[in-house]
Amino acid sequence: MGKLHVFILFFLMITLADCVVAENCQGYDAVPVVPGKYPEGLLIDNGVALATIVVPKDASFAEDYAAKDLQKVLYKMTGVALPIANDCNELNGNRILIGSTQQTDSVVSPTERANLGKEDYLARLSGRDIVLVGGGYYGTIYACAEIYELLGARWYMSGELGECIPKLDTVRINNLDVRRSPSFKMRWIGGNLNWSMRNRLNCVQNNPEMPPAFTIKPVQQIWDDGYIGLFHTQQDLLPDEQYFANHPEYYALVDGKRSTNINLRKLCNSNPAVAIEVAKNLAKLVRENPNIDLLNFSPTDGWEHCECEQCRKLDEPNVPQDRRYSRRQMILYNRVAEELEKQFPDQKILIGAYHIYAWPPKDTSVKAHKNLAVVICHYEDYCLAHPTNDPSCPPNKRYLELIRQWQKHTSNIFLYEYYAKGNWRGLPWPIVHTIEKDIPFYHSINIAGLYTQWDFSGLIWGNFLDGYVAAKLLWDHTADVQEILDEFYKKFYGRAAVPMRRWHETLEKQLANCGVHMPGNAPRNAHYIFTEKVMKNLKQCIKKAVSLANDDIVKRRLERMAALTEYTDKLANVFRLRKQAVKLEGQEKIKALEKAIHIFEELQRDVDKNPGHYEGISSHITMHTRSMQRMVDQMKKYLVGKQLEQKKDSLLADEEID
Ligand SMILES: [Zn+2]
Numbered sequence: 001m002g003k004l005h006v007f008i009l010f011f012l013m014i015t016l017a018d019c020v021v022a023e024n025c026q027g028y029d030a031v032p033v034v035p036g037k038y039p040e041g042l043l044i045d046n047g048v049a050l051a052t053i054v055v056p057k058d059a060s061f062a063e064d065y066a067a068k069d070l071q072k073v074l075y076k077m078t079g080v081a082l083p084i085a086n087d088c089n090e091l092n093g094n095r096i097l098i099g100s101t102q103q104t105d106s107v108v109s110p111t112e113r114a115n116l117g118k119e120d121y122l123a124r125l126s127g128r129d130i131v132l133v134g135g136g137y138y139g140t141i142y143a144c145a146e147i148y149e150l151l152g153a154r155w156y157m158s159g160e161l162g163e164c165i166p167k168l169d170t171v172r173i174n175n176l177d178v179r180r181s182p183s184f185k186m187r188w189i190g191g192n193l194n195w196s197m198r199n200r201l202n203c204v205q206n207n208p209e210m211p212p213a214f215t216i217k218p219v220q221q222i223w224d225d226g227y228i229g230l231f232h233t234q235q236d237l238l239p240d241e242q243y244f245a246n247h248p249e250y251y252a253l254v255d256g257k258r259s260t261n262i263n264l265r266k267l268c269n270s271n272p273a274v275a276i277e278v279a280k281n282l283a284k285l286v287r288e289n290p291n292i293d294l295l296n297f298s299p300t301d302g303w304e305h306c307e308c309e310q311c312r313k314l315d316e317p318n319v320p321q322d323r324r325y326s327r328r329q330m331i332l333y334n335r336v337a338e339e340l341e342k343q344f345p346d347q348k349i350l351i352g353a354y355h356i357y358a359w360p361p362k363d364t365s366v367k368a369h370k371n372l373a374v375v376i377c378h379y380e381d382y383c384l385a386h387p388t389n390d391p392s393c394p395p396n397k398r399y400l401e402l403i404r405q406w407q408k409h410t411s412n413i414f415l416y417e418y419y420a421k422g423n424w425r426g427l428p429w430p431i432v433h434t435i436e437k438d439i440p441f442y443h444s445i446n447i448a449g450l451y452t453q454w455d456f457s458g459l460i461w462g463n464f465l466d467g468y469v470a471a472k473l474l475w476d477h478t479a480d481v482q483e484i485l486d487e488f489y490k491k492f493y494g495r496a497a498v499p500m501r502r503w504h505e506t507l508e509k510q511l512a513n514c515g516v517h518m519p520g521n522a523p524r525n526a527h528y529i530f531t532e533k534v535m536k537n538l539k540q541c542i543k544k545a546v547s548l549a550n551d552d553i554v555k556r557r558l559e560r561m562a563a564l565t566e567y568t569d570k571l572a573n574v575f576r577l578r579k580q581a582v583k584l585e586g587q588e589k590i591k592a593l594e595k596a597i598h599i600f601e602e603l604q605r606d607v608d609k610n611p612g613h614y615e616g617i618s619s620h621i622t623m624h625t626r627s628m629q630r631m632v633d634q635m636k637k638y639l640v641g642k643q644l645e646q647k648k649d650s651l652l653a654d655e656e657i658d
């Protein structure tokens with residue numbers, strides 16, 4: 001009897017018994033396990049399925065997701081699809097019990113399960129069963145990730161090229177009995193569901209059927225590609241269309257008028273009605289989302305703070321720029337917290353510390369309300385070349401002091417990181433050496449969670465390793481990063497591991513040792529890292545790697561890395577020439593500028609013409625941002641003599657941050 005017939009017969013039998021084999025994922029041709037007693041933990045033996053994936057009859061979305069993902073990953077590993085069945089079936093062979101099946105309690109006692117936190121999980125082998133069960137919605141999915149980890153499967157970035165799944169004929173799990181919990185309660189890197197789940201992250205916002213394990217409302221939807229931000233949520237809480245016509249006084253007074261610029265303008269902090277309305281809308285969110293972890297209230301980006309007399313009176317005189325509006329901001333945050341507390345006494349509200357309200361107010365009488373949690377931005381004034389607790393890095397010494405200051409106000413501190421920098425223009429961002437030190441340190445000072453900007457417009461190749469290492473450490477701050485990296489080079493680059501390790505390490509070392517404190521901003525700072533010597537080394541690494549690679553997928557990864565190297569070489573050359581031009585005079589200056597403009601415009605045209613070649617590396621948007629265009633315009637103005645009378649360094653005017 002063929003496989004299909006066996007399947008149909010089995011399907012009919014159990015349908016009659018009112019217990020349906022769950023639908024097979026991706027139409028895999030799974031057959032029921034043949035009766036027999038199989039060795040403990042043996043799931044697939046020489047291409048034959050010996051185990052069934054078992055889900056509860058009324059499986060939740062998460063249990064269903066976990067079962068199908070496990071089936072899919074094991075299929076990719078072995079070419080064998082394990083059957084998925086409901087827990088009311090009599091099943092042959094070994095079983096993988098997903099979540100709350102009828103059989104789970106025989107392996108894990110109800111007391112043990114009751115002690116699991118919502119993201120904790122147990123993975124246990126006992127006799128014919130492997131139990132994969134979480135304390136809540138997501139723990140069961142993470143328990144499957146435990147199996148992937150054990151079997152050597154890794155996802156270094158989302159998409160096919162990030163996937164490293166070993167090819168096996170036999171799958172056997174030995175001596176499995178673990179209980180795990182995450183090191184941080186918020187772990188948020190990007191929005192890809194599969195990638196996040198397999199790396200045990202918890203703030204994925206893009207699946208309506210599965211709310212995030214750590215729920216924050218509202219979040220900010222930015223850009224067309226669905227990138228989701230943690231900050232600047234004010235507009236969602238007091239939307240213009242609902243309030244402006246009747247209450248223009250809720251919004252910032254700018255140049256004598258109540259501003260309608262919804263992307264920039266802030267609220268009128270001194271107006272007590274603003275706090276009442278914001279709290280009312282936050283309360284609505286709590287009622288709609290009873291399991292919410294954090295409400296989220298922070299101002300829009302940029303300027304346009306209220307200029308009304310009452311707001312000005314809330315500000316402190318003679319304070320540095322980065323606490324200029326801290327006092328007025330805290331007063332509004334506190335009023336909102338006091339209002340909400342009347343209905344929800346313990347509900348935490350996440351507030352923002354950033355830009356000109358980064359520090360708590362100098363006025364120590366203005367303390368944060370007990371229900372406020374804060375997210376602090378590791379922003380432009382700080383450094384990612386060196387760890388936060390590196391005392392020899394003055395910007396980060398100050399950043400650590402900023403965290404310490406906030407710790408006097410709240411024990412609920414979250415960090416907003418830049419493990420991908422928008423203004424780094426897709427260039428390699430070699431900060432693994434910083435992340436390796438930072439995340440365990442953050443754990444030691446009780447930071448509650450971390451969000452990072454990630455994968456802007458899909459520009460992943462320059463920063464994917466940062467996100468991967470961060471994901472590992474956020475789950476387990478004791479993870480051995482050197483081990484993670486040893487494994488990464490081997491799995492991801494195969495025979496090309498040695499030269500590609502040199503590629504990554506060259507950049508990591510250069511950033512750590514180039515003598516600058518690095519906040520990002522490619523036009524201003526990229527030349528410190530991508531020197532002519534460094535670029536020559538990188539190109540040699542790529543050449544050597546390409547000559548060694550024999551595996552098709554490794555070749556495709558190297559193609560991306562080669563394209564990234566070539567793009568970096570060209571763009572860094574533009575930035576270097578521009579810096580050199582400042583020090584040159586006469587014809588030499590003109591030549592350097594002409595060359596920089598020529599290379600830049602050629603690259604711009606090439607990115608527009610060949611988007612496929614630059615996929616994941618650069619894009620039309622990246623090459624046409626206002627600040628990039630402004631940089632070229634400045635150089636052109638020099639050449640036509642419009643700015644010859646100006647100071648030399650006006651060529652290097654600060655770049656806009658975008
Ligand atoms: Zn005002």
Ligand SMILES: [Zn+2]
Nearest residue numbers: 383386393517
């Ligand atoms: Zn530094």
